[in-house]
Amino acid sequence: VNYRHFVLGMLGKEPMSGYDIKSALDGLEWLVGNPSFGSIYSTLHALLEDGLVTVQVIPQQVKPARKVYSISDAGRRLLQKWEAEAEPSGDSTKAFVMRLIMADSISRAGLIEQLRRRREQVAAQRASLEEDGDGNAAQADRGSRLVWEYGLALADTELAWLDDTLGRLFEQTLATEGVETG
Amino acid sequence: VNYRHFVLGMLGKEPMSGYDIKSALDGLEWLVGNPSFGSIYSTLHALLEDGLVTVQVIPQQVKPARKVYSISDAGRRLLQKWEAEAEPSGDSTKAFVMRLIMADSISRAGLIEQLRRRREQVAAQRASLEEDGDGNAAQADRGSRLVWEYGLALADTELAWLDDTLGRLFEQTLATEGVETG
DNA sequence: GGGTTCATGTAATGGGTTACATGATTCC
């Protein structure tokens, strides 16, 4: 995974230091991954050099100065562009969660679009898995059968969650538009 | 991820060529990952050099010769050793599926042990997630809340699947032992 | 006294992906 977009997305939520980003991810490794300091800091430096973020150095008496990074206009534009384009091959779960956690940086319509895309991808993955299994479920080895069951269970749960979440977001959108237009 | 153990585990199921391994993984990228040819072939070369696998070259008229790799005794020993030791930090989902798919290379008792360990890890992840959420569910941003819900849903499904699978394996073990001893 | 938290940074290392090279057959 490349953490460039992800780090930018975290800064899209609110200005943070590299240390803050790392802290926010502690306990979430299994869902989003946990980039090392080396990775975060160098990503931050690169983003700064490209003008996608700005820094504010906050000196502290004893501890090294905090460097709080904020997203720039150019950075927000790139984030928007990135949000619009889907990975053609399909995001991994971690990549999806990375997009999900920075939902605040994008519009509700954009978020709905993300979830719709994810729904399609997961549905396709589930379908191809089921197809594979139908043909050779009987003669498949134990390992393959276990993976097959496991994959179907995870896919079904994710589809259900996506449908549920999309439903709630859709209701909110209707309600908001109802207030605006009525 | 390091594909060394995984490739060895695939060969533990049955002798295969590099191309076979890659083919077996097509359509399973989202679950186990899909190493590139470059990665698979160099891994195979390294395993060969370490004496963990052997090759059998099968010439073909027009196509390049198939190189079918088989696991050696040393390889099987290493696989057993690897199976016994758990990643201290907890496996990622992909790493777990990698272990799962090569269930045929290990004993049923070993498999049960694997699933038990995974159950512990997922339970711990779920617990820390819930703990995090309880404190600041109200003031958390939308993205964090979505990830929280998503993570709980996935964790619950996996726990249920693990319990179910462990139950079935346990029954089979009892049945087998029943035949043996009675 | 020793481990943990806060806070940043650099350099080496490892290993996976991408791109390239080769080459005949088969399907559209």
Added chain:
DNA sequence: GGAATCATGTAACCCATTACATGAACCC
């Protein structure tokens, strides 16, 4: 005619992890 399948391999590149460096305050 062009794309896909079968089948292996090498080299460059990218980038994440690991290890190292610095330094004070706080808790057991």
